[in-house]
Amino acid sequence: MDIFLQQIINGLVQGSIYAMVALGYTMVYGIMGLINFAHGEVVMIGTLVAITVVTFTLKLGFPVWLAGATGIAAAAAVCMALGWSLERIAYRPLRNAPRLTPLITAIGMSIVLQNVAMMVWGRNYMTFPSLVEKTQFEFGGAAFTSVQVMIVLVASISMGGLLFLVYRTRLGMAMRATAQNPAVAGLMGVNANRVIASAFVIGSALGAIAGVMVGTYYEIAHYQMGFMLGLKAFTAAVLGGIGNLAGAMAGGVLLGLIEALGAGYIGDLTGGFLGSHYQDIFAFVVLIGVLMFRPSGLFGEKTGDRA
Amino acid sequence: MKTWFDSLSPRALFGLALVAVALLALPFVAALGGQAWVRIVNFAILYAFLALGLNIVVGFAGLLDLGYIAFYAVGAYIWALLASPHFGLHLPFWAILPLGALLAGVAGALLGAPTLKLRGDYLAIVTLGFGEIVRIFINNLNAPVNITNGAQGITLIDPVAVADFKFNTTSTILGITFTGPQKYYYLLVLLALGVILVNYRLQHSRIGRAWQAIREDEIAAKAVGINTRNVKLLAFAMGASFGGIAGGIFAAMQGFVSPESFSLIESVMILAMVVLGGMGHIPGVILGAVLLTVLPEALRYAVVPVQKALFGEVLADPESLRMLVFGLALVLVMRFKPAGLWPSAERRRELAEKVK
Numbered sequence: 001m002d003i004f005l006q007q008i009i010n011g012l013v014q015g016s017i018y019a020m021v022a023l024g025y026t027m028v029y030g031i032m033g034l035i036n037f038a039h040g041e042v043v044m045i046g047t048l049v050a051i052t053v054v055t056f057t058l059k060l061g062f063p064v065w066l067a068g069a070t071g072i073a074a075a076a077a078v079c080m081a082l083g084w085s086l087e088r089i090a091y092r093p094l095r096n097a098p099r100l101t102p103l104i105t106a107i108g109m110s111i112v113l114q115n116v117a118m119m120v121w122g123r124n125y126m127t128f129p130s131l132v133e134k135t136q137f138e139f140g141g142a143a144f145t146s147v148q149v150m151i152v153l154v155a156s157i158s159m160g161g162l163l164f165l166v167y168r169t170r171l172g173m174a175m176r177a178t179a180q181n182p183a184v185a186g187l188m189g190v191n192a193n194r195v196i197a198s199a200f201v202i203g204s205a206l207g208a209i210a211g212v213m214v215g216t217y218y219e220i221a222h223y224q225m226g227f228m229l230g231l232k233a234f235t236a237a238v239l240g241g242i243g244n245l246a247g248a249m250a251g252g253v254l255l256g257l258i259e260a261l262g263a264g265y266i267g268d269l270t271g272g273f274l275g276s277h278y279q280d281i282f283a284f285v286v287l288i289g290v291l292m293f294r295p296s297g298l299f300g301e302k303t304g305d306r307a
Numbered sequence: 308m309k310t311w312f313d314s315l316s317p318r319a320l321f322g323l324a325l326v327a328v329a330l331l332a333l334p335f336v337a338a339l340g341g342q343a344w345v346r347i348v349n350f351a352i353l354y355a356f357l358a359l360g361l362n363i364v365v366g367f368a369g370l371l372d373l374g375y376i377a378f379y380a381v382g383a384y385i386w387a388l389l390a391s392p393h394f395g396l397h398l399p400f401w402a403i404l405p406l407g408a409l410l411a412g413v414a415g416a417l418l419g420a421p422t423l424k425l426r427g428d429y430l431a432i433v434t435l436g437f438g439e440i441v442r443i444f445i446n447n448l449n450a451p452v453n454i455t456n457g458a459q460g461i462t463l464i465d466p467v468a469v470a471d472f473k474f475n476t477t478s479t480i481l482g483i484t485f486t487g488p489q490k491y492y493y494l495l496v497l498l499a500l501g502v503i504l505v506n507y508r509l510q511h512s513r514i515g516r517a518w519q520a521i522r523e524d525e526i527a528a529k530a531v532g533i534n535t536r537n538v539k540l541l542a543f544a545m546g547a548s549f550g551g552i553a554g555g556i557f558a559a560m561q562g563f564v565s566p567e568s569f570s571l572i573e574s575v576m577i578l579a580m581v582v583l584g585g586m587g588h589i590p591g592v593i594l595g596a597v598l599l600t601v602l603p604e605a606l607r608y609a610v611v612p613v614q615k616a617l618f619g620e621v622l623a624d625p626e627s628l629r630m631l632v633f634g635l636a637l638v639l640v641m642r643f644k645p646a647g648l649w650p651s652a653e654r655r656r657e658l659a660e661k662v663k
Binding site: 035089090093094097098099100101102103104105107108109110111112114115116118119227231234235238277278280281283284285287288291292295 | 371421422424425427428429431432433435436437439440443444447571572575578579582583586624627628630631633634635636637638641642645
């Protein structure tokens, strides 16, 4: 029982990280029907920027909370600029091109970002300075740390903020309108370019926060970490119904839980033939399963034959 | 009997002869720069082979496959398992190669079956997931039963050999000395010519037309009585079996396979070759493959001296700079030539109409 509870807790934490990244995919997909393959790399760069800034400010003698805040702010600023430029350079010129074209440029940009990161930060793993005093809590035989609590908390607040933005502000209304019908939204005076750019910028900001979470959780970061994270977050978005904000959040948490429980029990289920190093397989199996049986995702509406 | 050969003009025949002479002489010209260059040329041909296989799936049938490397891996590992000390099996190549092609083809159909309803981005993502699943299995199938030897990979794989003629050693034939890579070159050219021929014949066959119909409008294709399911599965299986053959040759040529060679970036690279060259256009695909294999290698040689000359020291390591240039090239080509560097006349026309 304690393993079960422990894996639920781990899954929730990992799942909130997936959910934060998944929002970046789902917002862009919802508005312009494009998979922003480079989003995982944006998250990776956010993590590395945060490491650099936090390490530097701590060395300057900043108190930990201020160093952390500066790190998050810097990561968010860099990622937002990055998301905005990505859209301008790689996607906007191709908005009316065949679907394969932006997919290829997205892959191109993700290769570029990975290699730029490698040039700047090097090939080695980097350690993330600890921001939160790590205290351990016990609950029903399972242990969790203050870092895990912080991650779930920050994720919930950010997602709440996003929902407020999308459902209660003018920009959010413009975004929803563009997602439904870009042409009619344009007639109503919505500036599509602005809406799309802001989807990229907001998604990237969430990605930056997710990046800091990954950093504080695993305490290490690497220039190649973005790709797998991005893939899994995308899976989460598909699982929840791509284009659907609440779906992405639920999908992220669900995928985290599936992975954690799967990794915890796969050894027992297969009599030791498959071990927990198969953890990465769950995301893809889930992805293939969902797309086969419910292409619109668990919470998505049927969109017909769009993809 | 009138063949396609008779329909060629004298000029075309002359051009064909020139190409043949150039192909025959190429490994010796490349050898002037060292055997490493012969190997690079070999890889260019191997990638052209792979790209042409993927072209069947992506270019002809319009099915976006991001997991193509999985079939290459299947072929390579079948060769590695059946012709190396790992299991102590040393089957001859004419037994392994068809088997590799067949099993890769079956894997292709297995991947294709669940994805029949998907299109575009979703299909790309599912195939990508499939490729990753294959890689994860190869990486981890070393316990409790050691099948793939895990991340260490399998070494000492037998070379291609016909009777006593081994392709990995230097030998003298008719007074000319051929090195191992040069012998492999001729084998690869032969195989590549085979796949080119198959591609050409397919493109203008009934099946090729059916693929084109599906690519342009699947619902209409179904309405005119094309069995879209079978035709799509056939595309997946055929493309995959070519991947399997290429993988087998790769394993034999290198003498070593490990999961590292089958990462997602390889799939992306091959897709990029197809798209960059000109989807569905055979000469374009070959051009894309050759460019994307040879140029980065050339850059590897140029990057260090150029940096030394400009800044007096090496600022960025060649490997990452190479990939950086590759990524930028993808973005730029898609931006300015969305149909690829050498699109077919048909595609160019379609795109021109769209602009109007």
